[in-house]
Amino acid sequence: MVRHACVAKARPESDGSGRANDPNRREGSDDMGTKRMSARRFVRAYGNCYAFVLPFFVLFGIFGVYPMFYSLYLSFVNWTPKKMTFIGLGNFQKLISDPVFWTSIKNTLYLLVINVPLMTFLAVIFAYMFNDSRFKGRRVYQLIYLLPYVTSTVAISIVFIILFDDANGWVNVFLNRVGLPSVKWLRSEGVAMWTYNILTIWQWVGYNMLILLGGLQTIDCTLYEAAYIDGSTRVKNMIYIMIPHLMPVIWFCLIMSTIGTFNSFVPSKVLFSPEGGPGYATYTVTFYQYQQTFQNFRLGYGATIAFAILIFIAVLSIPQVIRAIKDR
Amino acid sequence: MKRFLVISLALMLVLSVFATAGMSEGKQKVVVWTWYSEQLNPSIVKAFMEKFPQYEVEAVNIPSNELEQKLLAAIAADSGLPDASSIQGDSIQKFIAYGGLMDLTDRITPMVGDYPPYKIANDTGSDGKIYGVPIDCGPCALYYQKEIAAECGIDPAVDFATWDSWVAAGEKYKAKGYALARMTEVGDAGALGMWTQQQGQSLFDEQGNATINTPEFINAATLLKKLWDSGTTGDWAEWTPQYNDAVVGKKVGTLYGAAWYMNVFIHSFDDARDWAIVPLPAFEGSEVRTSNLGGSEMIIPEGAENPEGGWEFIKFYVGSTESANDRLNALGEFPAYRPLYKLPEVESKTAKYFGDQKVFSFFNELLPSVPSYRTPAPFLAIRDNLLAPELPKLMSGELSPEAFAANCQTLAEAIVRDF
Numbered sequence: 231m232v233r234h235a236c237v238a239k240a241r242p243e244s245d246g247s248g249r250a251n252d253p254n255r256r257e258g259s260d261d262m263g264t265k266r267m268s269a270r271r272f273v274r275a276y277g278n279c280y281a282f283v284l285p286f287f288v289l290f291g292i293f294g295v296y297p298m299f300y301s302l303y304l305s306f307v308n309w310t311p312k313k314m315t316f317i318g319l320g321n322f323q324k325l326i327s328d329p330v331f332w333t334s335i336k337n338t339l340y341l342l343v344i345n346v347p348l349m350t351f352l353a354v355i356f357a358y359m360f361n362d363s364r365f366k367g368r369r370v371y372q373l374i375y376l377l378p379y380v381t382s383t384v385a386i387s388i389v390f391i392i393l394f395d396d397a398n399g400w401v402n403v404f405l406n407r408v409g410l411p412s413v414k415w416l417r418s419e420g421v422a423m424w425t426y427n428i429l430t431i432w433q434w435v436g437y438n439m440l441i442l443l444g445g446l447q448t449i450d451c452t453l454y455e456a457a458y459i460d461g462s463t464r465v466k467n468m469i470y471i472m473i474p475h476l477m478p479v480i481w482f483c484l485i486m487s488t489i490g491t492f493n494s495f496v497p498s499k500v501l502f503s504p505e506g507g508p509g510y511a512t513y514t515v516t517f518y519q520y521q522q523t524f525q526n527f528r529l530g531y532g533a534t535i536a537f538a539i540l541i542f543i544a545v546l547s548i549p550q551v552i553r554a555i556k557d558r
Numbered sequence: 559m560k561r562f563l564v565i566s567l568a569l570m571l572v573l574s575v576f577a578t579a580g581m582s583e584g585k586q587k588v589v590v591w592t593w594y595s596e597q598l599n600p601s602i603v604k605a606f607m608e609k610f611p612q613y614e615v616e617a618v619n620i621p622s623n624e625l626e627q628k629l630l631a632a633i634a635a636d637s638g639l640p641d642a643s644s645i646q647g648d649s650i651q652k653f654i655a656y657g658g659l660m661d662l663t664d665r666i667t668p669m670v671g672d673y674p675p676y677k678i679a680n681d682t683g684s685d686g687k688i689y690g691v692p693i694d695c696g697p698c699a700l701y702y703q704k705e706i707a708a709e710c711g712i713d714p715a716v717d718f719a720t721w722d723s724w725v726a727a728g729e730k731y732k733a734k735g736y737a738l739a740r741m742t743e744v745g746d747a748g749a750l751g752m753w754t755q756q757q758g759q760s761l762f763d764e765q766g767n768a769t770i771n772t773p774e775f776i777n778a779a780t781l782l783k784k785l786w787d788s789g790t791t792g793d794w795a796e797w798t799p800q801y802n803d804a805v806v807g808k809k810v811g812t813l814y815g816a817a818w819y820m821n822v823f824i825h826s827f828d829d830a831r832d833w834a835i836v837p838l839p840a841f842e843g844s845e846v847r848t849s850n851l852g853g854s855e856m857i858i859p860e861g862a863e864n865p866e867g868g869w870e871f872i873k874f875y876v877g878s879t880e881s882a883n884d885r886l887n888a889l890g891e892f893p894a895y896r897p898l899y900k901l902p903e904v905e906s907k908t909a910k911y912f913g914d915q916k917v918f919s920f921f922n923e924l925l926p927s928v929p930s931y932r933t934p935a936p937f938l939a940i941r942d943n944l945l946a947p948e949l950p951k952l953m954s955g956e957l958s959p960e961a962f963a964a965n966c967q968t969l970a971e972a973i974v975r976d977f
Contacts, residue, residue: 309634310655310656310657311630311633311634311656311657311658312633312634312656312657312658313657324976328972329969330943330947395800396793396800397800398800414743417742417743417744417795418743419950503795504744504942504946504947505942506947508743508744508947508950509744509947509948509949509950509951510947513947521943524627524630525627525938525939525942525943526939526943527627527630527634527656528976529634531976
């Protein structure tokens with residue numbers, strides 16, 4: 231029988247009245263006690279808490295919310311370094327008829343379709359393996375798989391340039407040794423995106439594995455035990471117990487991976503030469519936004535692309551979020 | 559007492575933030591942005607500060623591809639501007655169109671004849687004002703390895719006379735196991751521009767409209783395709799260790815490039831020997847045997863804190879034979895300051911990779927023949943963001959040179975409209 235790591239579920243303490251103890255609940259108030267408090271009492275009771283979280287919200291407001299609304303404004307202007315002109319929907323009209331933008335969207339969706347399901351599948355497998363307490367050295371393996379996630383993508387891209395070099399890269403040297411021809415991993419239009427996928431999956435599978443591992447450990451192990459007693463097999467347990475209970479976490483990983491894929495930029499910039507790969511092969515939408523905003527200094531158009539990215543992420547993520555909520 | 563000590567310490571820490579570290583009393587700071595400040599610092603900056611003791615130069619090293627982004631951001635913010643900056647010659651028209659560069663016409667007029675006319679034209683805006691001072695220029699030539707050429711039976715006067723004969727000579731190189739030149743399936747957008755300019759054409763007309771679909775561009779695209787299809791090139795990407803090894807290791811017979819490739823020999827091909835330089839092969843029906851590739855300029859942004867200090871530095875750096883000679887010796891540069899080449903020691907100067915060939919005089923003599931070329935604001939967007947990604951369609955045969963030119967023309971017109 232597989233021994234799964236289980237977490238004992240803690241129950242809230244009770245004072246016998248049927249209500250959980252709330253350390254912040256003040257004498258004389260009921261469960262709706264906060265609403266009855268005077269402002270002064272509220273500040274006295276919760277002022278410190280809000281004071282501690284205030285710096286985050288101030289910074290978030292300045293560096294998160296304000297730039298977002300300012301970007302929305304920029305998408306309606308044409309801004310070169312010395313001149314800003316309001317052009318209404320001009321940037322959006324240009325976006326719709328921009329063939330390079332649609333090529334970058336196509337590339338990004340290609341990345342999404344290949345690496346998100348594959349990465350999530352591998353992460354589930356690894357999480358399942360490392361959840362087995364009999365797996366010797368699983369902590370070490372967890373660390374090894376997590377290391378790429380904590381490594382700079384720029385550093386990884388530079389290493390990949392060496393590994394996947396046409397002539398002397400280790401990958402091609404290995405292929406030649408086993409009798410296979412070299413592959414132009416970085417310079418062939420048809421292959422460049424696969425190299426991109428390999429890098430992305432290798433870098434992010436550990437992060438997703440860690441999240442799924444946490445999810446696995448919340449599954450009550452008595453469910454597995456009961457299933458085994460009834461004659462279930464390991465595979466059936468995976469399909470009928472593990473996956474359904476893990477679905478909220480899987481949905482979370484899928485949503486985060488979708489957002490991450492749309493924000494993918496560094497390999498396009500660093501890994502391939504010319505930047506963006508041969509023949510637009512690895513032009514992702516964020517790379518194209520960077521190019522327009524910072525290389526061509528078309529700030530208004532760059533902001534428009536940013537909002538297009540937001541719309542695509544929303545369109546792809548919202549159904550996943552709805553499904554995740556329903557599954558819960 | 560303890561509280562007094564704590565407060566004093568805190569005050570000292572706060573005040574230390576405002577201290578102007580390392581700045582000598584009474585000196586004016588001159589901030590210079592450039593991408594080779596490590597080489598600049600030991601010789602030129604020191605000499606400048608000795609000659610002008612009232613200035614203290616802070617040379618900031620910023621990689622070339624980042625410098626322009628930082629400069630654009632500083633111009634837009636009108637803050638954090640340098641007092642002088644290098645920029646690539648291909649970009650200056652973009653900065654002129656965007657605004658934010660100081661008009662240097664009055665300052666440079668007394669010395670405008672000391673620079674090649676095509677460089678001054680490149681630094682001039684549509685308003686007739688001059689906004690930059692040329693640092694170096696890139697007249698192009700063909701470099702070839704003499705031993706390999708001798709082994710392959712190459713006669714430079716015949717085999718390198720025209721581009722067609724040069725491509726045909728590739729068979730001689732191939733027969734002996736050498737590559738004629740380097741080329742990859744992604745093509746070479748810089749070479750397209752160089753060959754187009756050699757024929758007297760530009761990617762833009764005088765009004766700034768895209769003029770890609772021209773016979774000259776089609777000739778350049780045809781040459782690129784022919785070179786690739788000949789199978790006589792080595793599959794090396796430029797600026798890679800593999801290509802450097804191929805040059806040093808005598809695997810490649812020729813390379814076409816600018817005068818500043820002599821600087822590349824110092825930094826990337828340092829063990830190469832026995833190379834020679836001849837004029838570029840000509841296109842059929844033309845006698846022009848050079849073009850231009852690259853080159854950089856010095857500019858002063860409007861809003862610089864110390865524009866006078868910036869101008870004094872620029873004059874010293876690119877407007878004097880002493881510093882031009884320094885750059886030539888230390889960096890292998892080809893300075894654009896022409897009085898340098900009248901000096902006897904420069905006239906007869908050789909370089910270690912090229913035997914006893916007087917290489918600097920050679921390039922100086924090519925300068926008057928370099929055709930002018932227009933690089934308005936959308937130039938880099940078209941060269942790097944359009945031609946470079948579209949080239950694989952030409953190289954793979956998906957598009958003929960004519961269709962490639964027509965396709966690029968359509969896409970370029972959209973880019974020009976955006977600018």
